[in-house]
Amino acid sequence: MEIHGSTYIVVKGFSFESSHITYTKEKGDYGLHGHSFNVEVKIEGTPDPDTYIIIDTSMIKELISKIIGELDHKIVLGEKQRNIAKILEKAGLDYTSIPFPQASMEALSQYIGTILWNKLKTENNVLGLETCVSQGINEYACYSVKKNRLPPA
């Protein structure tokens, strides 16, 4: 059986609860509301020849728990929502902000995926990752990133 060079996708799921204030160009302001967000992390890679494991998933859990821990049970704002931050501060409400216009599913998947990728991109067996954030049944956004592979010499 030829096993060398096979690529796999390892998947691990997480969840957190947050509120956000979103708006769309089509329908305007959706106001403050919350979701149980689900996060699916998909790590693409080739298994280590000795262990036949791409990466220890407990390592993913540790990294994601840290990132999600800063979002969980908080109001998540975008950087264009600083005026709202001032109101929340006055009211003594806990919030956090991410460097995107607002905390949309797209922004959250890229935010989580980018931090995770910065930790995993130096792992030998890892070729890429995809981070999907869902805010409802069959409603999700996925951000993906891959290592740049040089063409054969």
Ligand SMILES: [Zn+2]
């Ligand atoms: Zn929402």
